Amino acid sequence: MKLSKLFTKTLREAPKDEESINAKLLIRGGFIFKNSAGIYTFLPLGWRVIEKLARIVREEINTIGGEELFMPALVEKKYWEATGRWDVEIGFEAKGKKEKNSAFVLGWSHEDILTSMAAKFISSYKDLPRAVYQIQTKFRNESRAKSGLLRGREFLMKDLYSFHESENDLFRYYDLVKRAYFRIFNRSGLEVIYTLAAGGVFTISDTHEFQALSSVGEDKIFVCSKCHYAENSEMSKLKDGDKCPKCGAEIQGKKSIEVGNIFPLGTKYSEAFDLKYSDKDGNQKHVVMGSYGIGISRLMGTIVEVHNDGMGILWPEDVAPFKVHLIVLDHRNQEADKIYEDLEKSGAEVLYDDRVEQSAGEKFADADLIGCPIRIVVSKKTLEKDSAEIKLRGQQKTGLVKLINLADKI
RNA sequence: CGGGCUGUGGUGUAACGGCAGCACGAGACGUUUGGGACGUUUUAGUCCCGGUUCGAAUCCGGGCAGCCCGACCA
Numbered sequence: 001m002k003l004s005k006l007f008t009k010t011l012r013e014a015p016k017d018e019e020s021i022n023a024k025l026l027i028r029g030g031f032i033f034k035n036s037a038g039i040y041t042f043l044p045l046g047w048r049v050i051e052k053l054a055r056i057v058r059e060e061i062n063t064i065g066g067e068e069l070f071m072p073a074l075v076e077k078k079y080w081e082a083t084g085r086w087d088v089e090i091g092f093e094a095k096g097k098k099e100k101n102s103a104f105v106l107g108w109s110h111e112d113i114l115t116s117m118a119a120k121f122i123s124s125y126k127d128l129p130r131a132v133y134q135i136q137t138k139f140r141n142e143s144r145a146k147s148g149l150l151r152g153r154e155f156l157m158k159d160l161y162s163f164h165e166s167e168n169d170l171f172r173y174y175d176l177v178k179r180a181y182f183r184i185f186n187r188s189g190l191e192v193i194y195t196l197a198a199g200g201v202f203t204i205s206d207t208h209e210f211q212a213l214s215s216v217g218e219d220k221i222f223v224c225s226k227c228h229y230a231e232n233s234e235m236s237k238l239k240d241g242d243k244c245p246k247c248g249a250e251i252q253g254k255k256s257i258e259v260g261n262i263f264p265l266g267t268k269y270s271e272a273f274d275l276k277y278s279d280k281d282g283n284q285k286h287v288v289m290g291s292y293g294i295g296i297s298r299l300m301g302t303i304v305e306v307h308n309d310g311m312g313i314l315w316p317e318d319v320a321p322f323k324v325h326l327i328v329l330d331h332r333n334q335e336a337d338k339i340y341e342d343l344e345k346s347g348a349e350v351l352y353d354d355r356v357e358q359s360a361g362e363k364f365a366d367a368d369l370i371g372c373p374i375r376i377v378v379s380k381k382t383l384e385k386d387s388a389e390i391k392l393r394g395q396q397k398t399g400l401v402k403l404i405n406l407a408d409k410i
Numbered sequence: 411c412g413g414g415c416u417g418u419g420g421u422g423u424a425a426c427g428g429c430a431g432c433a434c435g436a437g438a439c440g441u442u443u444g445g446g447a448c449g450u451u452u453u454a455g456u457c458c459c460g461g462u463u464c465g466a467a468u469c470c471g472g473g474c475a476g477c478c479c480g481a482c483c484a
Contacts, residue, residue: 013422017477143411200484329443361445
């Protein structure tokens with residue numbers, strides 16, 4: 001991608017009403033645009049990050065047998081009534097202009113519509129277990145959207161649902177999901193803490209959250225300084241300075257961002273929608289379910305909160321919009337164009353700053369802001385030595401690499 | 411949903427109740443190119459409605475919007 005052709009431009013200063021780091025940097029870099037409070041456009045650079053995250057999620061969820069599907073955002077009233085969730089205030093009613101009474105709510109959760117569908121496809125123990133997921137926009141009328149991508153009224157979520165014969169099988173799968181989640185967050189460059197959390201009306205036991213430590217987080221967890229056992233403060237009886245119930249080390253209270261959660265639902269939904277299967281003896285039983293979420297857009301915001309410096313973002317390699325940020329400082333020299341083409345041919349994702357009117361300093365500042373992992377500079381100085389300068393984001397040292405060897409270094 | 415703060419070109423800021431100005435950006439032309447370079451030139455603004463006043467960006471009332479704190483967040 002040539003920066004001279006990019007749809008967006010960077011901002012030198014962040015809008016004054018943005019306080020959170022993720023909002024400031026993502027808006028300045030041209031990753032997102034705020035259309036309303038808690039409602040963002042993912043601009044071309046930002047969408048590439050979302051796609052990277054989605055790819056990681058897909059790979060890992062597919063590995064544990066998840067099948068991807070895509071459910072509607074407009075969810076008709078009848079689907080919410082079985083669980084009494086039509087009137088839940090978090091929903092946005094969607095009113096057709098011709099209808100007198102609205103009959104839809106924009107989907108803020110998809111257990112209801114999925115469970116009613118699943119009854120058409122699951123009828124025998126031979127049809128179990130199953131797991132389906134989607135990556136979709138959720139709409140929640142948050143009374144207070146905040147902190148950039150961390151709490152939006154419209155956001156991207158991966159929601160996975162599993163169907164089982166028994167609680168035993170549910171918890172077998174629950175553990176698979178847990179491990180897949182750790183791989184997802186690890187590949188996304190985040191350290192997360194597996195945290196015990198309170199169950200709700202629709203769960204059969206405690207639930208678990210994946211928490212990334214951050215001072216802007218809305219959650220507070222009590223986490224063991226040694227074994228990382230953690231409980232969410234909303235249900236924990238622990239307090240600062242207590243001994244860890246698992247290993248005896250000191251417990252500390254920390255602020256954190258919930259980037260994922262997993263819920264053992266049991267049969268609450270299958271009872272509401274009469275989702276049953278026949279076991280080997282022909283007995284009708286309710287299907288046992290689990291649901292598992294990752295806020296994809298929140299994940300993006302969290303990564304920025306964790307990986308940044310004063311100048312901009314430091315994208316972890318697997319989620320960076322581009323791997324290489326190539327800067328040419330002497331635009332009259334055609335050599336850089338060729339380097340760009342060669343790098344692309346070698347398979348590297350390159351953002352090429354070929355702009356002619358920007359000064360060197362501005363190009364460096366933009367490279368720092370956008371935050372691709374590898375910066376390559378081509379200038380008169382480097383070309384005299386048939387080389388390019390290479391620098392990793394977040395490191396000060398630079399090195400010269402012969403042009404012939406450049407593609408191999410990436 | 412309660413509380414606080416704030417609304418001036420695209421962004422950041424200034425203007426006692428008295429001509430809305432500056433910088434950056436963006437557009438044009440030219441000169442530049444190793445940490446946000448320079449010259450000439452163009453462009454673009456007081457959130458909305460009402461009130462007070464000779465006169466309102468400024469004061470008052472109401473709305474709307476944004477941010478922050480809290481409540482809420484199966």
